[in-house]
Amino acid sequence: MKLSVIITTYNSEEWLAKVLEGYCNQTEKDFEVVIADDGSTEKTKEVITSFSSKLKYSIIHVWQPDEGFQKCKILNKAVLKANTDYLLFTDGDCIPRRDFVAQHLKYKEEGYFLSGGYFKLPLSISKLISLENIIKQDCFSIRWLTKNGLKYSFKLSKLTKISLFAQFMNWITPTKKTFNGHNTSCFKKDLLAVNGFNEDMKYGGLDRELGERLFNLGILSKQIRYSAICIHLDHERGYFSQDEWNKNLEIRNYNIKHNIIKIKNGIEKL
Template identity: 35%
Template sequence: MNRASVVVSFFNNLSALKLILSALNLQSIKDFEVVIADDGSKPEIVKDISKLLSRYSFSIKHVWHEDKGFRKNEILNKAILVSNTEYIIFMDGDCIPHISFVADHLKFAKKKRIVAGRRVMMSERLSAKVSEDFIRNKKLFSLRFFVELLLDSFIKKSRYVESALFIPISFINKLFGNYKRGVKGCNFSLYKSGLLAVNGFDMRYKLPCVGEDTDIEYRLKLLNYEVFLPKFRLIQYHLYHKLQSRDGVETNKVILAETIKNKKIKAALGINQLP
């Protein structure tokens, strides 16, 4: 029986998805499923994904809806409903997980807890080095590549390189862990029961930023959830791309402010409102 569902937010970037699936295929534990939450990729991409579904050691579900603009929260809610486990790990389609990523999330899982991590922001040059073979040969997770990241950071190309340091010692992870930092939508997990208790993600957010992390974190905290970031674990490598527009931040802040003002636990437009 699978212990976790890894939900990968996805839109059209098939090459990045293949890298992610290659890394998931190397995970130190194998009892998990993957749900691709596809926010309207092109038909040819959907067809290509169908060819990938049986290539890996884990089961894959592909949840898709038509492209009608940014509807990430809606497809995440649909992914939650099709998941077959009680624990959900969320990640973005431009972040490659460390080989201990799934095990790390499960290790620190607790009722009433959001387990959260960060990501290493790789430069364009280092991102270009990452291929399926590079991952299969575990070069991405090697000391040599960490040194490359470190040197690259000195010229301010790669960032947050300290987040690539892997120290699998629970005492240290907890001692230097953090309960005060917030959730990033690219790297967090919790029990499905918590997601259902707050009616999932709020689908009123139609633009990126805030809606898929800050909003649901706030509502879960109203139910006395804690956020815990274990140090030196939950590693992700972010593939370089141009920054997406942040035009929606102010619009989204209005929705968030209304949620905070009214102390809303359940999403106004969430899982229970899906057609």
């Protein structure tokens, strides 16, 4: 297999089903999916089982008990279960366009991680999208989205299918090349070199922090936010804590200032 797609999820069965349908319809077929499940109920397992016979690739379900927000911990477990040397990280609320995996493979390069983005949808349209809409790729059509109530804006240009325009926009966008948990890929050996995700961190910038340590290692980043497209389904974030957010910022600032590469509480406990 060429690549492992690592998808995080937590008790979001409806959204996860739509995301898995997106991976059923990829132009590239030679990959596996690893579900990083931070303590969901049996309903999530039922969704995964229902797709197992439908998928053209293998699917691995990595689960841990629900003991609060432990995304970094489950991601590190999923990384160890992945069977390939190249990892694509995304979330269980991000539907990939049919060329999503192919674009990550197209731009992969030693010494780099790939920084992608998403197009965020309102809750009304998130709920409206059916599995059939994903199969037909309606949900990536500007015409379909605006017909169903989405206001037209320049941000819709992210959904362009014109390769040269996407490459140009990747080049001129002012958005920083960061490690984004919803749309980033990297070599497994690079992630292991920085000891994976920092399990001292809760919600808020935990993915960026890993990217900053990759930069400290000497790994660079390429911008692909207009080439590798996924749409983000809306939902509440009951796990947000300002105190935890502030703590995460302190960790990130310390690591940047002191050029930290390997954290102590990661895949290995140092």
